[in-house]
Amino acid sequence: MPVPEDPAATPAGAGAGSTAPAPATPGARPLVAVAPGVHVATSQVLASNTVVVTTTGSQCPGAGDALVVDPGVTAAELAGLAAEVAARGWRVVAGASTHPHWDHALWHTGLGPAPRLAAPRAVATLAADRRRAWGDAADVDPALDEAVFGVLTPLPSGARELPVPAPAGCAVLVHDAHAPGHLALAVRGVLLAGDMLSPREVPLLDVGHDGEARPAPADPVGDYRAALDRLEAFAAAHGVALVVPGHGPLVRGRAALADLVAADRAYLDALEREAAGGPAAADPRLADPWVAAEHARQVRHLRERRAG
Numbered sequence: 001m002p003v004p005e006d007p008a009a010t011p012a013g014a015g016a017g018s019t020a021p022a023p024a025t026p027g028a029r030p031l032v033a034v035a036p037g038v039h040v041a042t043s044q045v046l047a048s049n050t051v052v053v054t055t056t057g058s059q060c061p062g063a064g065d066a067l068v069v070d071p072g073v074t075a076a077e078l079a080g081l082a083a084e085v086a087a088r089g090w091r092v093v094a095g096a097s098t099h100p101h102w103d104h105a106l107w108h109t110g111l112g113p114a115p116r117l118a119a120p121r122a123v124a125t126l127a128a129d130r131r132r133a134w135g136d137a138a139d140v141d142p143a144l145d146e147a148v149f150g151v152l153t154p155l156p157s158g159a160r161e162l163p164v165p166a167p168a169g170c171a172v173l174v175h176d177a178h179a180p181g182h183l184a185l186a187v188r189g190v191l192l193a194g195d196m197l198s199p200r201e202v203p204l205l206d207v208g209h210d211g212e213a214r215p216a217p218a219d220p221v222g223d224y225r226a227a228l229d230r231l232e233a234f235a236a237a238h239g240v241a242l243v244v245p246g247h248g249p250l251v252r253g254r255a256a257l258a259d260l261v262a263a264d265r266a267y268l269d270a271l272e273r274e275a276a277g278g279p280a281a282a283d284p285r286l287a288d289p290w291v292a293a294e295h296a297r298q299v300r301h302l303r304e305r306r307a308g
Contacts, residue, residue, distance in 0.1 A: 029077060031084055035188045040244055041072075041081065047200065047247045048073045048103060050081060051192050053170065054090055066090040067164060068111060069185065069192055070097065070104045070246060075143035082110025094164035097152055098194030098246060099179040100126035102137040107148040117162060119174040120154040121181030129212055155183075173234045176217065177227030179206055184231060186238035193245050196231060197260055200248030202267045202285045203228075204294055207301040216301070221268055232261050271295070275302035 029041035029050070037054045051069040066085060072078045085092060095116035097104050105126055107116060118126075126133060130150055137144050155172065156163060162170040162185070171186040178195045185192040195204060203224050208216035217223055235243075235257060243251035243260075251257050263283070270281035275298075286292045 029072075029080060034242060034244070034250065035190045038188055038190050040250070041077075041084075043073050043077055045077070046073050046103065049244050049246060049248075049250075050077075051244055052081075052085065052090070053187055064090050065093045067162070067170065068092055068095045068114075070194070071095065071106060071108065071111065073103050073106070074141045075108075075145070078106060078108035078144075079110065082108045085111065094162065096162065096183065096185065097122065098184070098192065099182040100129075100133070100150075100152075101179055101195070102133040102149075103140075104194070104246065105133065105150040105152065106137065106144060107151065109145065109148060115153040115164075116151060117155050117164070118152040119181030119183050120157060121174075121176070122179065122183065123152045123154040123181070125180045125214065126150050126152065128214065132209075132212060171234070171238055173230060175223075175227035175230055177206065177220075177224040178204055180214075180217075182227070184234065186234060186240055189239050189241050191231075191235050191238070191240040191243045191257075193231065193243050195246040196227065197243050197251060197257070197264070198245040198248040199251060199260060200285060200288065201245075201291055202271075202283055202295055203264050205298050205301075207298060221272060221302070225265065225268060228261055228264055232258075271298060272302065275299050275306065 029043060031039040031041045031052060034040050039052045039054070041050045042048070048070070050071050053067045053069070055065045068081070068085070071081055092112045092114045094114050095107065095111065097116060097118040100118070100122040134146055134149055137149060138146070159172050161172055169187065173184040173186070175182050175184070182194055182196070184194060184196070205220035205224055206217055207220055208214070240257065241254055243257055245251070251260055267281060267283050270283065273279065274281050281295065286295055
């Protein structure tokens with residue numbers, strides 16, 4: 001992903017090639033409980049959210065088992081997370097990568113050898129583009145561990161829950177917005193949305209990146225609209241009242257989630273109008289210079305596709 005000019009204030013989530021090193025990292029991040037057994041740590045570097053889900057209650061065997069989702073961006077953060085997990089006595093039984101961009105495919109040996117799950121399309125996409133993706137990661141932090149980068153296990157085709165012992169009932173949704181095989185998880189009323197549904201970022205389409213082997217999809221806007229429809233239904237089916245996006249602040253309450261989905265749909269309409277020669281899109285999230293630059297890239301992409 002391109003690193004914003006002020007990464008501490010501005011999240012990044014496009015997953016494109018990095019262009020500048022990150023500043024000194026803060027290391028360990030506090031894990032904050034946001035629901036029973038659901039803990040979130042937010043990076044001060046890229047506003048990236050890591051989630052650790054643990055079994056809770058005496059009725060759950062192995063109450064110290066943990067699932068780690070999108071564990072961090074820098075080597076210091078990853079080491080800090082591993083130390084925090086160990087200090088709390090948790091045993092990592094699985095990891096999960098929400099999508100195949102480099103900042104969601106990292107790991108630390110201190111988290112153990114647990115399988116790191118991802119959707120089959122995401123696993124295949126990263127495997128085909130591993131060299132470029134690792135280069136982007138190493139540009140941001142050369143201290144990251146290449147040996148454990150992108151070592152992902154595909155979920156069984158058609159899986160509706162994570163096939164791991166903890167946490168039970170972690171529901172799965174796979175779509176193709178933002179990246180192929182983008183994974184969303186719902187557990188205990190919390191939606192782990194990956195790089196979707198962010199109050200800080202407009203919808204970031206899968207429009208390809210420089211040096212990437214695969215072509216961009218034929219209809220990235222349509223893919224995004226379809227994913228929003230599915231995410232909305234998924235959230236309703238699982239009683240979601242809290243959303244953890246990949247980057248940026250959490251979304252609390254069903255009304256706030258509905259407002260955000262509506263804002264994302266309105267942005268997509270405005271993006272297409274601008275790409276067709278209409279007025280410039282107006283969305284408060286475009287006040288962020290990095291988000292505005294990504295918006296401009298999306299406008300260019302759609303115009304180039306229209307031009308043939």
